Amino acid sequence: MTKNDEFPLQQFLPYLLNQAAEESSLEFQQVYKNRYGMLRTEWRVLxxxxxxxxMTAKEIGERSKMHKTKISRAVQRLAERRFLTRDQDEKDRRLEHLELTTAGQAAYRDLRGVAERYDVKLSATLTPEENRVLRQALVKLARMSPDA
Amino acid sequence: MTKNDEFPLQQFLPYLLNQAAEESSLEFQQVYKNRYGMLRTEWRVLxxxxxxxxMTAKEIGERSKMHKTKISRAVQRLAERRFLTRDQDEKDRRLEHLELTTAGQAAYRDLRGVAERYDVKLSATLTPEENRVLRQALVKLARMSPDA
DNA sequence: AGTTAATGGTTGATTTTGTAACTAACAACA
DNA sequence: TGTTGTTAGTTACAAAATCAACCATTAACT
Known part of the structure; x- marks a missing residue:
């Protein structure tokens, strides 16, 4: 009783996107996790x-679309580990300007290098057309502005 | 001090894929959550x-690449809610054959309809080329077989 | 048969996330 | 000034994911 023609699960975009996202995140995740003990929200803030x-937590939220509690906790952990400093705005004391420390910048540059090389590696599994169209389509689906 | 030319974060595939996956999953998530109180792992098992x-939990794991503890707990919850039955294999008593109940089949058919319509809606935001190439590229990145 | 290894699946402890309620500061306007 | 409404960010508690250790059973090998 194999009735595998009912619904093309592997063609259902949310499913497919999640599978691809998880799979393609694994290797980079190992690096920021093992090398710096970071979580996904933390490398994103970094x-x-x-x-x-x-910039402020709010601005990070606007760009990344992460929820403010996620950002708040990521900022806390990054501050504890001395990857960033928090500086209260003089005019509006609700605002905190965040800035990478030297250690934070070093971690960023290191991980940026890893990300760049990893992206090249991932891209190499796709044709030029696939690369171009994929990114274009993903941007549309994420409802993000292409630059930002 | 705007130095936004350092790294094209929005072009970094793992980031872009996660953004698109999260965004494109939201609407469907609302449905299986509100209508059946299900989690992501649960609708996937369903x-x-x-x-x-x-099929058995192990087979589900092979196809979906979900970790066995996730599947175990999803199966438990689906069984509690009478969406599936568990049937121990006579020959190998470690194995449990899982099967949808009538209620489970009804929920599946309902959600499958929602998924089909939602996929059409998502597809409509893309050109035919984007649709074709996107899915093709995602399958490659997820290292899945196209049909399955 | 008896011992060891591997397998399918579960459980418990810990970590991480999500949701909502909260605080402190500012803004608007009577 | 006083009241009401917003906003930036935090916290508390519940829900969920992760990871390792764990059973029970089967397989493999002596």
């Missing part, structure tokens, strides 16, 4: 600060 | 049984 420089 | 019929 990268935002590394790329865009000094 | 679908596997709905599509392929009677």
């Amino acid at each position: 990268f935002h600060l590394g790329i865009y420089g000094r | 679908f596997h049984l709905g599509i392929y019929g009677r």
Whole structure:
């Protein structure tokens, strides 16, 4: 009783996207986890600060679409480990400007290198067309602006 | 001090894939969560049984790449809610054959309809080329066989 | 048969996430 | 000034995922 023609689960986009996302994240995850004890939210915050420089938790939330509690906890852990500093805004004391420490910048540069090489490796499994169209389609699905 | 040219985070495949996966899963998640109180692992198990019929937890794990503890707990919850039955194999008493109940089949058919319509909706935001190439590339990245 | 290894599946402890309620600060406006 | 509403960020508690250790059973090998 093999009735495998009922629904193409492997073609269902949310399923397919999750499978591909999980699988393609594994190797990079090993690195930021083993090398710096970071979680996914933490490398994301780290990268935002590394790329865009000094910014507030709110701004990170707007760019990354992560929930503010995730960001709050990631910032806490990164601050404990001295990867970033928190600096209260003088005019609006609700705001905290976050900035990478030297150690944070070093970790960022290191992981950025890993990410760059890993992305090249992943891209190599796809044709040029697949690479181009894939990224384009993903951006649409994530409803993100292509640059940002 | 805006130094946003350092690393194209939005082009980093694991990041992009996760963003797209999360975003594109939200709407479907609302349905299986609100309508049946299911978790992601649970609808996945339900679908596997709905599509392929009677099978064991191990077989589900091989197809879905979910960890066995996730599957074990999903099966428990689905069994409690009478969406599936567990039937011990006579020859190898370690094995349990799982099968959807009538209620489980009804839930599967309902959710499958939702999934089909949702997939059409998602596809509609992409061009035909994007749809074709996207799925093709995702299958490669997920290291899955296209049909299954 | 008896011992050891491997397998299918479960459980418990810990970590991580999600949700909602919360605090402190600011804004708007009477 | 006082009241009400927002906003940035935190915290508390429940829900869920992770990881390793664990049974029970079967397989493999002597």
